[in-house]
């Protein structure tokens with residue numbers, strides 16, 4: 001496996017976290033929300049992303065646990081690390097997750113919220129992601145709602161009838177997308193944070209092209225940064241809030 005991660009700015013913290021070995025891949029993207037939405041917690045977003053990546057990666061070592069169970073266990077592990085010192089119900093960091101696990105027989109993948117896994121099969125290349133937030137945001141009408149857009153989104157984070165990411169409620173794992181695929185039918189897997197999926201969501205590349213470039217991940221990230229800078233006006237027109245985002249990827253290719 002090949003991986004790379006890069007902070008949105010050279011002097012800022014990287015709030016993405018990546019773990020991988022020969023058969024496991026984890027990408028966690030800590031949500032860069034305003035501090036008032038994390039008021040109950042004294043930890044940083046980067047701490048949360050790394051703690052969750054560690055806990056999920058470790059849980060995935062147990063093959064008897066399906067990926068949703070691994071994520072459930074990981075969320076609980078991290079919540080236990082700060083529930084005595086922080087008031088988790090008063091706002092704490094959260095994250096999106098993309099993960100996969102590969103053995104000779106089976107590929108298992110998991111996506112929670114807007115992280116993605118690109119799957120290359122003989123039938124073609126496709127993207128697994130959960131666009132629940134984007135779909136929900138389409139229904140936000142500032143003329144009707146009492147809340148600002150950000151408060152409206154926050155009120156629906158990890159709430160019944162809202163949208164789910166990894167925070168401190170383990171039942172978030174039940175909202176993750178999961179797939180099981182026969183390994184011989186999968187040629188490659190690419191787990192990414194939304195800092196990378198903007199390549200095909202906003203910058204005109206295709207997932208297939210991104211997958212092809214991922215064999216040299218540092219070069220891919222250089223190209224991503226260059227494309228963002230060149231497309232600044234276009235990104236703004238599409239209401240993409242950040243010119244750059246923390247960007248992470250893990251690539252697995254079948255050796256046949």
Ligand SMILES: [Mg+2]
Nearest residue numbers: 029194195245
């Ligand atoms: Mg991101």
Ligand SMILES: [Zn+2]
Nearest residue numbers: 041043082086
């Ligand atoms: Zn905390």
